[in-house]
Amino acid sequence: MSLFPAVGRKDFRLRVSWFALQAFLWFGVFMHLVPFYIMMVTSITPADEAMSMPPKLWPSHPTLAAWNLVFRISDVAKSVLSQPLSRYFLNSLIMTFGTMFLSIPVTSLAAYASSKLIKGRVAKPLFIFFVGTLMLPGIVSLIPSFLLTRNFPFPLPVAPNIPGTDIPFPTLRIWNTYWAVILPAGFSAGNFLLFKGYFDSIPDSIINAARVDGGSEFNIFRRIILPMSIPVYAVVAYFEFGGAWESYLWPLVVIQDSKIAPLTLAIRRISDAFVATGTTNPQSALGAFAQMADLIAQGLSWNGLMVLGLLQALPVFIFFIIAREYLLKGVKIQGLK
């Protein structure tokens, strides 16, 4: 309460503007809750009613038909999705947790070392090596990275031959496997900055005291630093989870087999059938239209899409509720405790 004057709060004009300010903020909060409500209501609306005007606040005959249909989606809409929904869900979970379990230790250990262990002339270049990619548009490495997943370590469509022979170099192929999503995310420059910022704020004296007691550097990290750093780990884990769970372009490039496709790609397939605006040639528009008619005939319309959306949103939502305290504490800064 620093912008409004401390005295004269009963003044009429001040009261009006105070009220307007509250209304503005609460309206923003309200707007963020609207999607949850509309999605939930639509998901229990009968298929034809979900596609009618005017929109209703509550369905005339609430039904769980869409929820049932979506869980049997590979039976009712084989032309759109070949795998049961649980398969895509599981794939997303594997990729997300795989990324977290690889990236968080790798990134935090590096951040700790460059904050507390590696000093001197190498410290600055090392720091730039770690965070420099953050300042560059990462899209430029999309295609070389994609080719790397096919012929590691050669970022080429076909591995070159060993000089003087006709035999190509042996390469590692992780394309179209879970690893193609997990391994490239092994280090995160953004999370590195978060970790380093936190570790920097831990006084050196704590670590020095442990050194006097004779702990090895790794034990100091594990026994002393790690327990102190739960808040930053919670924040990073939340970001990492959200990011990996929603990753879209990269899986689109490296995952082809629908048996291992994440939920985001499944949603793309379904929404393909419902969104015809983007289809540039009439043929694919017709194809999309036929698929859509097919789905609607099975009783799956926008109510089913909303079910999918809710299922996609659920894990991140749960994670937020669990880590809520840490996340809000994360922004609490000295002065307002």
Added chain:
Amino acid sequence: MTVSTDSMVQTSPAPPLADVSPRRRWTNWLFVLPAILFQFFWGWYPMVVAIFLSLTNAPIRGQVTFRGFENYLRLSADPLVPMAFRVTLLYGFLSIALTFFIPILVAILLMEMPPKTMRIMMILWYLPLSGIASTLFWQYLYNEQFGIFQWIATAVLGLPRQAFLSSERWVLFWLIVPGILMYGPGLYYIAGLQSIPKSYYEAAEIEGAGFWRKIWTISLPRLRPIISMTLLFSIIGTLQEFTWIDLMTRGGPNGASRTVVMYMFTLLDNGRYGDATALAVMLFALIMFLVLIYRATFKSDLDV
């Protein structure tokens, strides 16, 4: 966002002790070694390779041969390329002009709330709706036949039927509208604002400064370093937009919302790896050019 160590006691610098400085051992490097490998192979290496790859034919089969600027010449003859760049720049500009400053203002205003209200608001505000799920939601709202927006336009406002996402002229605008409607406070700014001492505002008040004056002379200048940072990342980010537009429109109608990255994905999908990489390098050059102009303008603020 700054993660604070508020539970810790901030002590004054400890008196130097004998031989407890970080021991310079090679084992220290074990902490960073995995990260170095990952950052090298999936960070810097593909980025540098992109420039070389864009100068080759990069065929799906057969040997890679050096082709000079052939890919770039072919792209410059492709009418879809300048179109994609126009869409990208327009989208980036509109998106930043219309949505970037709102979270700053909302964060400043949120500071006026009593702590309890602020806490409730923040929890509700940050209840996450995954980005993919929200594209489904907005597609539903934008539906031309039965969407809520169409209902508002025709039944409530009495306008003729609107095309929304299938209007070539307005599609970019409609893609940005959700960002305006879903306004909220930026997390980074909240952290920055909380570190401004109250006494600044009190002193300003004694000097007779009003509501907006305090924002203009205290809040905004104190947020300046954070703003210049987030603005830079917004510029880099929006010019590489893919997910949101791809799911909303697939680049349509008639390519009116096809950004450079989306066209690049199309080229990649068609196996034209060399062309796709060349297009990516062109976008890279454009973004870096804008970033350099930006950094020259806001030189004093950036420490990274």
